[in-house]
Amino acid sequence: MLAAAIDVGSNSTRLLVADVQEGQVVPIVTDMRTTRLGQGFMEGRLLEEAMSRTIAAIEDFVRCSYEHGVNKIYIAATSAVRDAQNSREFADAVYSSTGIELRVLSGTEEARLSYEGAIAGTDSGEGITVVDIGGGSTEFTWVSSGRPRSVSVNAGAVRMTEWGCGQEQVEAVLKEAIEAVKPDCHGDVVGVGGTVTTLAAMAQVLRVYDREKVHGYKLTLNMVKQIYHHLIGLPVEARKRLPGLQPERADIIPAGTLILSKILRGLEKEYVVVSEADILYGLVMQG
16 A cells, blocks of 8 residues: 655655555655744744644645555644644645645654554664654664553653753753663664654765665664764854754754753763664554
8 A cells, every 4th residue: 555644844844755665654754844833832823824834844745645546545644733723724735735634643642653663664673662762752662561651751852942951951851761761772773753863864975865775774872872972062054064964954953962862861872873763664554
């Protein structure tokens, strides 16, 4: 079955068109736009200009999906829309533009779909913990006593940047989640989301993004710390020229890097296994 998923995040809007057969996901088309829907979210509302550029990206992705003959299109929104006072207005605008209902995921649903997507695309074995660092939130999903557990915290690359959060504040936001995860974190930590894949590209100095080199890459805590200290010593314009870093992510990447560093340190892990298979995989597998 050909299916498409559109992930409407706080920083970016992403597309996956895939052939889904018996739990196997074969990507056909992937695309991403930095739409920054979570811009200015300290007021608790989605800004008009942020909604407009995000809906424009969604319309393009829906059109592309139909051109590839998909049977089903899933559109899901995460942290920014979940927490917005005007989320209904945005959802109505998406439906008016596309004829497709926007599914606003709870933190638990977001974590579960990211976990299912990562499991489908990784061979890390049992006991893994999936960490999804997004623009507005970070999700942890793991198995405890044979049952899946998940927790979502409001620590994302966009949110932490706009709030001006430093090391102590990030640690405080993550503390309870890390304490919940740690007793069951016996296997690998698998990282999904733009922060983690970007750091893998930066660690390998990839001037052209290469999915094959990013997926499955073991990004060590030492690498993460080195990249973080390099980033905070550079102005945003200089960061934009770094290999592996999309210029649109230059302002928020230090916060995302700090979040990952604190997670690895808190869980006492030396590395994270980077996965390209994420919530988009989880979404297309629903059909």
